Amino acid sequence: MATVALENLKKSFGQNEVIHGVSVDIEEGEFIVIVGPSGCGKSTLLRMVAGLETVTSGIVRISGRSVNDDEPMDRDIAMVFQNYALYPHMSVFDNMAYGLKIAKVPHIEINERVSNTARLLQLEEFLKRKPRELSGGQRQRVAMGRAIVRKPSVFLFDEPLSNLDAKLRVQMRLEIKALQRDLGVTSLYVTHDQVEAMTLADRMVVMNNGFADQIGKPLDVYANPQTVFVAGFIGSPPTNFLDASQFAAGPAGGTIGIRPEHIRLSAKGRLEAWVTSTEPLGADTLVHLRVAGGSLVTVRQDASAAIPPEGTSFCLDWNESDTLFFNAEGKRIDAASG
Amino acid sequence: MEKRVSFRGIWLPTALVLPQIIITAVFFFYPAGQAIWQSLYIPDPFGLSMQWVGLGNFEFLFADRFYRGSFITTAIFSILVTVVSMGVALYLAVLADRLIKGSGSYRTLLIWPYAVAPAVAGVLWLFMFNTRVGVITWYLGILGYDWNHVLNEQEAMALVVIASSWGRISYNFLFFIAGLQAIPKSVIEAAAIDGARFWTRFRTIVFPLLSPTTFFLLVVNIIYSFFETFGVIHTITSGGPQQATTILVYKVYSDGFVGQDLGSSAAQSVILLAVVSILTVIQFKFIERRVHY
Numbered sequence: 001m002a003t004v005a006l007e008n009l010k011k012s013f014g015q016n017e018v019i020h021g022v023s024v025d026i027e028e029g030e031f032i033v034i035v036g037p038s039g040c041g042k043s044t045l046l047r048m049v050a051g052l053e054t055v056t057s058g059i060v061r062i063s064g065r066s067v068n069d070d071e072p073m074d075r076d077i078a079m080v081f082q083n084y085a086l087y088p089h090m091s092v093f094d095n096m097a098y099g100l101k102i103a104k105v106p107h108i109e110i111n112e113r114v115s116n117t118a119r120l121l122q123l124e125e126f127l128k129r130k131p132r133e134l135s136g137g138q139r140q141r142v143a144m145g146r147a148i149v150r151k152p153s154v155f156l157f158d159e160p161l162s163n164l165d166a167k168l169r170v171q172m173r174l175e176i177k178a179l180q181r182d183l184g185v186t187s188l189y190v191t192h193d194q195v196e197a198m199t200l201a202d203r204m205v206v207m208n209n210g211f212a213d214q215i216g217k218p219l220d221v222y223a224n225p226q227t228v229f230v231a232g233f234i235g236s237p238p239t240n241f242l243d244a245s246q247f248a249a250g251p252a253g254g255t256i257g258i259r260p261e262h263i264r265l266s267a268k269g270r271l272e273a274w275v276t277s278t279e280p281l282g283a284d285t286l287v288h289l290r291v292a293g294g295s296l297v298t299v300r301q302d303a304s305a306a307i308p309p310e311g312t313s314f315c316l317d318w319n320e321s322d323t324l325f326f327n328a329e330g331k332r333i334d335a336a337s338g
Numbered sequence: 339m340e341k342r343v344s345f346r347g348i349w350l351p352t353a354l355v356l357p358q359i360i361i362t363a364v365f366f367f368y369p370a371g372q373a374i375w376q377s378l379y380i381p382d383p384f385g386l387s388m389q390w391v392g393l394g395n396f397e398f399l400f401a402d403r404f405y406r407g408s409f410i411t412t413a414i415f416s417i418l419v420t421v422v423s424m425g426v427a428l429y430l431a432v433l434a435d436r437l438i439k440g441s442g443s444y445r446t447l448l449i450w451p452y453a454v455a456p457a458v459a460g461v462l463w464l465f466m467f468n469t470r471v472g473v474i475t476w477y478l479g480i481l482g483y484d485w486n487h488v489l490n491e492q493e494a495m496a497l498v499v500i501a502s503s504w505g506r507i508s509y510n511f512l513f514f515i516a517g518l519q520a521i522p523k524s525v526i527e528a529a530a531i532d533g534a535r536f537w538t539r540f541r542t543i544v545f546p547l548l549s550p551t552t553f554f555l556l557v558v559n560i561i562y563s564f565f566e567t568f569g570v571i572h573t574i575t576s577g578g579p580q581q582a583t584t585i586l587v588y589k590v591y592s593d594g595f596v597g598q599d600l601g602s603s604a605a606q607s608v609i610l611l612a613v614v615s616i617l618t619v620i621q622f623k624f625i626e627r628r629v630h631y
Binding site: 050071072077082085089099103150 | 524534
């Protein structure tokens with residue numbers, strides 16, 4: 001187990017800076033999820049921790065020691081790749097034992113550690129098979145096993161679930177969470193899926209265009225997004241944004257955001273809107289409306305409420321305390337200071 | 339799935355395959371058949387009459403010390419050419435694969451020698467190693483080594499191996515670099531994280547994953563060194579000294595066209611034909627199965 005610290009980490013490819021100074025302090029055994037859309041630099045950030053990319057400036061510390069100049073093998077990390085990166089010509093056993101053999105661990109111990117890990121991941125019956133004879137979910141487990149068996153002090157996950165189908169993804173998500181809790185190994189997990197981020201993370205880092213927009217506990221980030229980007233990216237369906245100028249309390253040139261579940265459809269309220277379509281999802285219903293200014297708003301209402309027919313007009317209402325105010329630069333501000 | 343095209347008549351498909359059949363028949367089946375036919379006869383020196391000898395030509399060949407020697411020469415030559423050309427090509431491909439900047443121009447330059455005809459390559463190397471005016475011979479002389487491939491059998495063999503391998507390196511290089519680039523980068527990265535340094539990664543990951551390419555090149559290079567090296571040997575050593583570089587295909591030529599023993603020459607081509615057939619069977623049996631992972 002180890003702490004990991006990123007200190008003002010920057011990365012450039014040629015003239016092009018893709019990561020503009022990210023700082024995070026990760027505690028022992030913490031599960032950190034780095035989340036953001038594709039191209040935001042989240043994978044590059046992880047690869048810098050792994051030692052697969054050089055650090056342009058800043059420091060990567062593992063257990064307090066700068067590892068900037070260390071080779072990947074000297075950092076005591078293990079990584080799970082998006083395409084699993086299993087060795088195609090080796091059996092599952094050899095895939096998992098590869099790192100231990102190189103580290104010259106005695107044979108008896110290798111056997112013991114691999115079979116323990118295989119039992120943990122329910123891979124015992126597949127040990128003699130080649131990766132191509134396994135399903136996607138089994139390959140994913142082998143990739144996990146290869147990381148676990150080496151007992152590293154840090155796990156790095158690079159979108160490990162994105163090649164699986166939706167059902168398997170939910171199942172593996174729960175297993176990864178349980179495993180990480182049992183093993184207590186400090187983990188960095190990169191994903192573009194905000195649901196994965198919300199459910200797995202002890203704390204999450206929301207990346208946007210090479211900046212860490214917000215770092216915090218999932219529910220804090222959800223309740224208190226610090227930028228327009230975070231408010232729009234975390235949560236599904238995303239936060240509704242409205243031009244702030246139509247409201248007295250709003251900041252000049254800024255926007256206000258309201259989560260879909262915080263809006264009520266009522267006879268009188270702040271804004272008039274017409275229903276354009278509805279999506280009944282069973283437990284709740286999404287109602288899409290168009291407001292007078294032309295912008296679209298989504299409201300999540302409980303399944304017990306009647307589903308409004310298209311074209312009905314409503315007034316939208318919400319509590320003042322649920323309103324998120326953002327200035328013209330997209331940063332969160334208090335309503336009073338606007 | 340296989341795509342099957344069906345034709346209504348018989349004329350169009352016939353017309354489409356006819357040119358290839360004619361070429362194969364005229365330039366392959368007819369001479370091959372004639373060789374088999376001639377291998378059973380001994381013609382007189384003026385080509386006016388032929389005498390039936392059955393398998394006499396073959397009996398004579400296998401009893402011939404020089405012919406058996408030529409088999410061994412061919413084996414040594416083929417193995418050396420294959421090992422040298424593949425070894426150097428793999429080394430260069432690994433280096434070029436690691437390079438990011440300027441790898442394109444390196445690759446282009448490394449491919450050029452393949453465009454040089456074997457006979458021309460032979461002459462190039464012959465000039466450089468010429469016993470009187472060759473530049474390399476001269477430098478070796480300064481270093482105190484007296485190079486003379488005209489008299490020394492080992493040096494003659496070394497020279498034809500170098501000249502034959504040179505152009506072949508480019509061909510092998512192309513296949514190796516394609517094979518290396520087909521290995522997913524993340525697999526190499528995973529091995530690096532697992533603690534394998536460059537040489538360990540090469541030995542345990544890269545080389546095994548390249549094995550289909552390597553096996554394909556092995557068979558192709560052996561066949562190359564059996565036949566297409568004729569031009570190199572002809573221009574550099576003419577099979578000498580003391581038949582030290584007379585490989586099988588060169589003996590077919592020298593016995594038949596220089597020694598005018600057409601019957602023996604024909605018998606030798608038949609034996610070579612059998613050798614090629616065996617190599618081709620091996621090629622189809624193993625490569626077809628192993629190239630596609």
